[in-house]
Amino acid sequence: MTDLFWPGDERAGELMSEAALLEAMVRVEAAWLDALVDAGLAPAAGDSDLTAVVTAADVDVLARAAESGGNPVIPLVQMLRSRVGIDAARWLHRGLTSQDVLDTALVLAVRDVLDRLLDELRSQVIALSILAERHAATPMVGRTLTQHAVPTTFGAVAAAWLDGIIDAAELVVDARTLLPAQLGGAVGTLAATTELAALRELPDPAFVASEVATIAGETLGLRVHRPWHTARVPLTRTADALVTCTDAWGHVATDVATLSRTEIAELAEPAGTGRGGSSTMPHKHNPVLSVLVRRAALAAPALGSTMHLASALTGDQRPDGAWHTEWSTLRTLGRRAVVAASQTTELLQGLHVDAERMAATLASSAEDVVAERLGVAELLDAPFDPDPATYLGITIDLVAGAVERGHTFLEENA
Template identity: 40%
Template sequence: MSVSIFDSFLTTTDMIAVFDDTAIVQAMFRFEQALSQAQADEGLLPPTAARAIAAVCNAQLYDIPAIITAGRRAGSLAIPLVKELTKTVALYDAEAATKVHWGSTSQDVIDTAMVLATRDALQLLDDGLFDLTGRLLQLAEQHLATPVLARTLMQPAQVTSFGFKLTGWLAPLVRSRARLRECAARALQLQLGGAVGTLAVMGEQGPAVANRVAAILGLKVADAAWHTQRDEWVRLGLEVAVLSGSLGKLATDLSLMAQGEVAELAEPSGNGRGGSSAMPHKRNPVSAMIALAAATRTPQHGAALLASMGQQHERGLGNWQAELAEWPGLFLSAHGALQALNDAFLGLQIDGSRMLRNIDALQGLVFAEATSAYLAGVIGRPKSHELLEKMTDVAISTQRHLADVLTEAVQADPALRDHVDLMHLRTLFDPVAATAPAHRLAQQQLQSLRSDIAALNLAHTFHQ
């Protein structure tokens, strides 16, 4: 698989290699080799024929661009590949050449090759999630009591805990890691059905051959051929799309918190990272940019997978081929986003002092709800709400802190002065104390997430 210069900019060389033309062709040869070996083990062809076929199932022996070009004319990459494999086997064993690809069909070869490649791609995603979730967990535990502004509708709302925010970024990634495992357990299965899915050519020995091929390749044996039953496969692809969406959400928050006017977070810099060709002062959040690009592109890939599911009868015409073309893009984007964010969080700069300054700059207005709730116990909710509305207007118009404005109002009103504990009222404006509710919730959720991550780390592989 070749990718454009702009695709390669948004992904990783490791994921490109998984879906590279040579890798996919080699995976197709792995299927052919496993098929001949399984058939020999079941007595359907001589062991010498299986050895002759296996000896030339090496992508390096073939003109892959020529096979791809011929595949366009033939309507399937497998047709010229099998033709070239047969010709090559015939050079050494004419009888064995008659047994190449016996009882199989083009879609068996290609789908199984894509399953093998996808298994490698999933391992890359899992490795990346291992790193990112571990780092996020560590940071969340460190910052449970770090005050930061929570923002709703892009406006300052209340004070929360940065650890709580990190936990919110972490949780969907842990869920995606688990869902990918669950979906893969069902979707990474052998495709072997022959012409119309019935294994007719191999007769009663067909299921036994399928079991052997699956064992050789380390894949699950499907209940039946899934040539046009794409539900489990598409579910897996859509879970990758969901992962990209979760990474995009994280990247959105990171980019907003890294804005110069906010400056609560900063991606690593140096060695040309995040610079500008025109403005030397710039420190661009390039990791967030790559993850956002992935999240922007992913919905189209997911929609194409869903659109391709209405395949005709026992073999799709156009829709299966569209699915094949869209599939790698999901993984290329997801891994690009994942690697970029791992790079960012490895050296992420967290400015707790700036977080406090941003809170202080709002003159205590973000504590209005907590203060109103306290005063409601003294003068009732309607009067409390009315009082806070007035006092916030005063604080804004006079550029004073709400705590000072409220203190004066309480001292000037005998009905309030005798019932309001001014010392307690002032504590309601303490940013660290304000993190307590978020701190408790995050601590509870982190306990569960820590357990989930540990369980996932015990089975850190997609390969049998």
């Protein structure tokens, strides 16, 4: 996929695409049909391989037909039933509702997004750990409210980036682990499935209905959970993790963009053919990766807010409109997060650190950046050391702590 409105969109490949969602919906229908057979509610003849029955070639037809019922599951079920045998058609989708299929498909699609993000985040943790250790003693000017403050090291700066990225990564791990299937029937009570079990004269029909949901969820590799038609935490939690990632990447990108300004030039993005060029000014080397990552960080919070707004306005046992708002919002947020993740990884792996420039900037502001140190010395009538490179506080410990945390994260999420 490509998107002229969002340069770099192709980095997300087919994640959260229409074809991916369609494939996931078919997987949900197939898993439920198999579970009905396994539980003895549907005859073995009703089982059917749905893998190639509906394909990406059907997306356009289904998208156009979706308007009539308000969602794509209704025409999908009709299409599947028209293309499979009579027994499979009779039992297909029996006991499910459209929201079950679409919610679970969304979860499957976003799980792939989270898996890709974890790959990128692991790469970022490695790159930042290397940068932080390599530059643990590389002195530079610390800046607060845009002004020179006191000395720090670039290693400490990288360590702060690292902590932020691990914070975000831990939320991604939690969101990934807690993704549930949505299998509840019309109002979340599995009434039709329970009734089927009762009419089959199976013992404990309610248990059988729950077991069908368990079998289908486990087939899809998802957590088995009570129906959450109107309790949308699984999706808002995931959206929050995505937004927190873009926050962390935006922090990195903002620092890199600032420190790569011509008059500062302490950092530089990795070079690439045609990368950072201008249509009219051939001398420019724009920090394009940082610009695009900041774009994602600026746009993501509004998408996350939309997910929470939809959750808050989810009423009755099945929502009207709020649920429908989530689909494209989550897709956009997921794809943009993957794009920003890829760009951030590239940025960190190729980041150029100009230690000499950092030292020169620090030396040019030496008198100012040690003013605090002078005040401390005067307070105790102690000797004053004017060398800013020796006024670094606990920067070594900050780096060591962040790097150790990074190693632990990598070990726990190998």
